[in-house]
Amino acid sequence: MQLTAARSGVRPSPICVPSEPSCARDCDDEAVTDLPGVFDSGVVLELAGHNSHARGLGYQSDGRVEIVAASGTRVVAIVRGSMPYPVELWIEGGEPAWSCGCPAAEDGSFCKHAVAVAFDVAGPGASRFPPAPAGSAADRTDEPDLAAYVEGLDRARLVELVVAQADADWRLRDRLVAEAQAALGSGLSIEKWKHRIDGVFAPYGEFVSYREAAGWAADVGELIDVLNELNAGGHAVSVVTLAEHAHRRADEAVQCIDDSDGWLTDISSRISELHLAACEGARPDPVALARRLVDLELTSELDGFHRAAATYAEVLGEEGLTEFRRTVEPAWAALDVDDGDDDRKWGQDFAVRHAMIGWAMGTGDPDSLIDARRHDLRIPDDYLEVARMLALASRADEATDWARRGLAEYADRPWQLAGLRDFLGELLRSHGDADASVELFWDAFVMSPSLTAYRRLLDEVPEDRVSWSARCIDRLRGDSSNQTIAPQRLQARPSDALVDVLMFEGETDGAWAVAQQHGCDARKLMALARARESDHPSDAIDVYEPEVFSLIDQKKNQSYKNAVDLMARIERLATAAETPDRFHAVLTRARTEHRAKRNLKKLLDAKGWPDHGPAS
Numbered sequence: 313m314q315l316t317a318a319r320s321g322v323r324p325s326p327i328c329v330p331s332e333p334s335c336a337r338d339c340d341d342e343a344v345t346d347l348p349g350v351f352d353s354g355v356v357l358e359l360a361g362h363n364s365h366a367r368g369l370g371y372q373s374d375g376r377v378e379i380v381a382a383s384g385t386r387v388v389a390i391v392r393g394s395m396p397y398p399v400e401l402w403i404e405g406g407e408p409a410w411s412c413g414c415p416a417a418e419d420g421s422f423c424k425h426a427v428a429v430a431f432d433v434a435g436p437g438a439s440r441f442p443p444a445p446a447g448s449a450a451d452r453t454d455e456p457d458l459a460a461y462v463e464g465l466d467r468a469r470l471v472e473l474v475v476a477q478a479d480a481d482w483r484l485r486d487r488l489v490a491e492a493q494a495a496l497g498s499g500l501s502i503e504k505w506k507h508r509i510d511g512v513f514a515p516y517g518e519f520v521s522y523r524e525a526a527g528w529a530a531d532v533g534e535l536i537d538v539l540n541e542l543n544a545g546g547h548a549v550s551v552v553t554l555a556e557h558a559h560r561r562a563d564e565a566v567q568c569i570d571d572s573d574g575w576l577t578d579i580s581s582r583i584s585e586l587h588l589a590a591c592e593g594a595r596p597d598p599v600a601l602a603r604r605l606v607d608l609e610l611t612s613e614l615d616g617f618h619r620a621a622a623t624y625a626e627v628l629g630e631e632g633l634t635e636f637r638r639t640v641e642p643a644w645a646a647l648d649v650d651d652g653d654d655d656r657k658w659g660q661d662f663a664v665r666h667a668m669i670g671w672a673m674g675t676g677d678p679d680s681l682i683d684a685r686r687h688d689l690r691i692p693d694d695y696l697e698v699a700r701m702l703a704l705a706s707r708a709d710e711a712t713d714w715a716r717r718g719l720a721e722y723a724d725r726p727w728q729l730a731g732l733r734d735f736l737g738e739l740l741r742s743h744g745d746a747d748a749s750v751e752l753f754w755d756a757f758v759m760s761p762s763l764t765a766y767r768r769l770l771d772e773v774p775e776d777r778v779s780w781s782a783r784c785i786d787r788l789r790g791d792s793s794n795q796t797i798a799p800q801r802l803q804a805r806p807s808d809a810l811v812d813v814l815m816f817e818g819e820t821d822g823a824w825a826v827a828q829q830h831g832c833d834a835r836k837l838m839a840l841a842r843a844r845e846s847d848h849p850s851d852a853i854d855v856y857e858p859e860v861f862s863l864i865d866q867k868k869n870q871s872y873k874n875a876v877d878l879m880a881r882i883e884r885l886a887t888a889a890e891t892p893d894r895f896h897a898v899l900t901r902a903r904t905e906h907r908a909k910r911n912l913k914k915l916l917d918a919k920g921w922p923d924h925g926p927a928s
Contacts, residue, residue: 378391562614591624
């Protein structure tokens with residue numbers, strides 16, 4: 313069968329439905345009888361290629377195919393992918409013919425939607441799984457060396473094989489066509505490709521539901537793959553324009569897709585990476601590019617062009633960076649107008665601020681960044697950006713000052729300071745002041761004691777670890793005894809930190825003593841009990857028993873299961889400690905106080921534990 317001849321000789325035909333009385337096609341809702349023989353599994357695989365074949369089978373298995381009309385030689389269907397696509401399969405001259413409304417099938421390729429319909433009309437008894445390609449080296453032990461074989465093929469045979477595969481694989485065909493156009497010095501049809509992009513992002517202008525979002529994102533991902541291949545095939549100039557068009561379509565999609573899983577974030581990132589790669593290859597006019605980048609950054613909801621000038625600095629060069637600043641300057645100057653509501657203005661003008669920050673970072677000039685940051689120092693990392701640029705400009709003293717300012721300004725946010733402190737520590741060490749670096753991390757430990765702060769400090773003093781460890785533990789013991797010390801927000805109390813440190817150092821008994829004397833977090837107490845239960849089973853039971861009833865009080869089936877599992881642990885420990893009455897007391901209390909909880913009772917009964925209480 314000449315599979316490719318049928319496809320290339322048949323133009324995608326308009327869809328027909330039974331409600332159109334003027335339609336002359338043979339769509340009389342009869343059972344499909346001849347199609348499965350022509351569109352058998354082997355033919356479908358050869359027409360579609362393995363990728364489309366596998367995805368089409370998945371679509372059919374998910375119930376995405378709706379047959380609209382069918383006869384012995386033709387079927388009309390709707391396939392619900394990211395959008396509803398009309399598909400038609402028919403027999404013409406004894407050969408398979410088809411059409412689909414999706415972008416992948418614009419050139420007549422046998423897409424995944426056509427595959428799904430072919431599988432659906434084949435019926436449940438059909439063989440839908442042709443032999444898969446060998447997946448491992450072990451599967452291919454009897455095969456010849458394909459690379460050596462292909463090297464020995466003559467040019468005519470290679471051309472025949474590649475063209476035949478391209479007829480069945482639209483992505484390969486698009487790439488070869490693009491490379492051929494580039495070799496001939498002709499460009500892509502921008503309007504055609506914009507139309508294809510529009511079709512993938514919103515072919516019918518419908519809202520994409522959560523259930524459809526993954527399929528929609530997969531289709532967009534395939535489109536971006538093809539655009540990357542066009543860029544690699546010598547069409548960087550065209551791809552710059554197409555990537556910007558795709559970004560606009562993605563930005564519009566924010567309003568018409570349930571993006572609960574964050575697909576658009578990845579799509580935006582991939583489009584911006586594609587655009588940058590194309591710009592690096594095409595080297596567009598820097599002035600025109602700068603203007604477009606400002607527009608993309610200031611008018612987009614997605615973050616693909618956030619701080620564009622910093623990302624594109626090498627492509628823009630001095631001329632482009634100058635134009636970027638000139639273009640964004642009017643909006644930047646407007647921020648200086650003090651209307652007494654800075655927080656509101658900051659929210660509205662976030663894009664403008666970061667466009668200017670990106671420009672300053674692109675120039676590599678710390679003073680420009682300091683100026684751009686003058687109204688926008690809101691988190692420790694803002695100080696870190698300035699300090700890093702000052703250090704790169706060999707202005708170490710100023711970098712140190714900025715880092716210390718950030719640490720002081722946000723001393724009440726110890727959980728946000730790690731990056732800034734690590735930078736300052738490295739800066740101090742690199743300039744011969746290792747003692748100041750150690751003091752920096754000691755101060756951090758004192759300000760916000762934790763196992764993380766403890767370990768970070770010890771990393772600074774590998775040759776004097778023992779004495780510094782003792783100093784930290786002594787400090788924590790003193791703080792744990794001082795009940796007037798109140799931990800900061802999101803900061804562990806000193807006794808919690810001390811328990812963590814002692815357990816880290818393998819001093820489990822010491823940690824237990826601290827927990828008993830000063831208290832600690834319930835989860836740490838459970839961890840301690842687990843660590844000590846083999847040698848101190850009674851102590852572990854003391855911890856587990858109240859936890860059992862805390863779980864039961866949550867009145868959830870999973871909590872009941874967790875409580876019963878913990879009771880089984882208590883039973884084992886009580887037996888080992890030769891105090892079985894401790895378990896019996898827990899069991900009796902659970903059955904007596906919570907007799908009304910029938911789901912809990914079923915779990916207890918399933919363990920074979922006796923119930924000596926009154927009948928329910």
